[in-house]
């Protein structure tokens with residue numbers, strides 16, 4: 001699949017001699033969550049230093065720049081923008097100095113009331129430096145009249161609505177917070193006295209930190225030197241809204257998110273898909289890498305041999321030179337190459353995790369047919385994607401989502417597949433657990449957390465924004 005992108009990965013490390021190095025490694029593991037910019041703020045004896053840059057983690061940092069980020073606590077951020085434009089001014093973490101010292105903030109998610117809060121803050125004299133919704137939290141903390149920083153952080157977080165996982169670094173503590181609905185994942189790991197908080201557990205694995213637990217929905221934890229972790233508050237909403245797209249696509253398969261291995265969840269989706277929509281094929285393969293586990297589950301359930309029919313090139317830099325002459329499907333060809341010996345003369349079943357605009361699917365089907373496939377059957381390990389996301393994932397507006405415009409058969413005809421079928425909601429939740437604990441608004445149109453009008457232009461295409469919480473699930 002190519003289309004929806006997760007906007008951010010965050011990592012925080014405390015009580016480590018070279019905290020920035022571990023944050024760097026954590027960001028490296030979370031590179032899939034954002035490739036637009038990367039940044040680290042490191043804290044050293046009451047002072048903080050930031051380095052942010054455009055591009056991949058390995059492009060933004062080198063040994064010398066990491067050396068300069070001295071300190072025993074640090075937070076970092078990988079960004080793929082969903083709010084604010086892709087400029088360095090919008091790279092995170094945000095770092096400011098105010099009357100209580102420095103304040104650094106890294107955010108994953110999307111605040112649905114950012115516009116209202118920003119207007120109120122600007123009316124009261126705040127001067128914003130970026131177009132990011134994240135900056136409102138900084139201003140809210142700085143403007144708070146609470147007698148302690150703990151209370152100021154809690155008061156500021158109280159005013160936010162939407163999807164967020166935050167890391168907030170101050171001279172004496174690291175705060176980690178998850179919104180009351182638990183849209184985005186956030187995990188805590190430990191190695192000795194060193195505490196690591198990260199969007200996904202794959203970041204903990206890389207630095208050898210042992211997973212301890214997730215930050216719970218509505219929980220704010222405070223990490224202080226010596227590996228002390230205290231819950232400042234735990235006030236979950238009445239309903240949970242864990243983003244089901246994390247399990248379908250965003251999280252790395254080797255991560256455990258929302259208490260479940262993403263690889264297991266996807267394998268389960270593949271099995272359910274094979275049960276619901278078997279295909280007359282000779283072999284099955286994935287669109288690597290995001291649907292590998294789903295294809296394995298499909299093969300397991302269907303008894304079809306699992307093959308590697310498409311090979312993905314992992315080394316496409318941002319600067320590769322486009323051919324001067326038009327090459328049909330170049331964008332897909334540069335990424336995937338079909339294995340002719342696997343495909344030729346075969347009825348192939350291709351498992352993908354989702355379809356966004358349908359352009360990639362069309363190009364893939366053409367590639368596979370050119371490699372000699374007799375028949376091409378597409379199986380999608382999620383329900384049809386029909387709505388935008390207001391909770392931090394960059395999904396195009398409805399007019400660009402092919403499943404919002406066409407039936408499965410029409411999409412099959414458009415992309416040139418012999419058949420195409422999607423996983424049902426029932427099948428999805430048999431694989432990932434209770435539906436009422438998840439958000440699936442981009443599939444169902446059921447926005448369980450209200451969104452302020454005009455949150456973005458996509459709203460013009462979306463008639464079903466809920467005005468309250470919760471509403472009955474389903475479509």
Ligand code: SF4
Nearest residue numbers: 243389393439441442
């Ligand atoms: S709308 Fe879709 S992508 Fe957005 S939070 Fe809900 S499930 Fe995730």
